[in-house]
Amino acid sequence: ARNLETFRMIKSTVNRSVYCCSLNERIFYIKLYSFSSPIKYLKHLFRYSHGIHGYKKSIRLLNENVSTAMPVLAMSYLGGLRSLVVHEAIPGVDAEAFFVNCSNNKNLRSTVLKKIGALIAELFAKGFSHGDMNFGGFIVDAKDGNVSVSLIDVDNITNNPKQRFRDIVNFNAHLFVTAKKAQVEMLSSDELREMYLSMLGIYNFDMTETSFVQRLNQATELKLTKWGQKGYIAI
Numbered sequence: 090a091r092n093l094e095t096f097r098m099i100k101s102t103v104n105r106s107v108y109c110c111s112l113n114e115r116i117f118y119i120k121l122y123s124f125s126s127p128i129k130y131l132k133h134l135f136r137y138s139h140g141i142h143g144y145k146k147s148i149r150l151l152n153e154n155v156s157t158a159m160p161v162l163a164m165s166y167l168g169g170l171r172s173l174v175v176h177e178a179i180p181g182v183d184a185e186a187f188f189v190n191c192s193n194n195k196n197l198r199s200t201v202l203k204k205i206g207a208l209i210a211e212l213f214a215k216g217f218s219h220g221d222m223n224f225g226g227f228i229v230d231a232k233d234g235n236v237s238v239s240l241i242d243v244d245n246i247t248n249n250p251k252q253r254f255r256d257i258v259n260f261n262a263h264l265f266v267t268a269k270k271a272q273v274e275m276l277s278s279d280e281l282r283e284m285y286l287s288m289l290g291i292y293n294f295d296m297t298e299t300s301f302v303q304r305l306n307q308a309t310e311l312k313l314t315k316w317g318q319k320g321y322i323a324i
Contacts, residue, residue: 185223
């Protein structure tokens with residue numbers, strides 16, 4: 090019988106579910122994929138399944154020294170209608186929880202923000218685009234004075250250079266929406282600028298700091314308006 094203490098659902102949507110499993114004091118995340126329509130299934134008949142594609146993406150990122158979760162298994166079944174990928178858990182908490190719960194330690198917040206900015210820049214500089222960047226997709230481990238940041242949820246990663254600035258716009262807009270829902274100021278304008286300056290020091294989109302900030306503020310406001318949100322976090 091399944092032990093509910095060692096196997097639990099984390100989230101579920103129309104075409105994917107995520108479970109957490111503990112085994113021999115190791116923690117794994119299992120992502121199950123299905124197709125929400127026959128058309129989507131037909132499109133994937135001659136491609137790798139979502140699960141195997143996710144496994145390959147993770148391996149490629151690791152080979153490029155981009156910090157992400159280690160995949161341990163992927164498979165397709167039911168004639169390709171279903172697939173799964175299993176990753177070993179990364180110690181820590183997601184960045185959203187970290188910044189909500191770590192409000193007083195400014196030095197630690199600053200270190201984490203710089204590492205997030207550097208990780209984003211590293212991802213871009215090595216030819217990747219994210220496709221769904223938000224604070225829930227970064228894991229922060231700040232125990233014992235050693236701070237590390239890793240990337241999770243790599244399903245939508247591509248090699249489209251036009252997507253990279255859109256990644257940052259979505260990232261910025263998601264941050265505003267998340268903070269509004271949590272009713273907290275997750276990051277101040279100065280902290281946001283610090284994170285993006287860390288990124289621009291490595292990957293600058295061929296923009297000056299001033300032009301980047303202007304474009305990001307304008308695009309974020311437009312994105313939030315499209316989402317039916319008012320206001321934004323200006324930097």
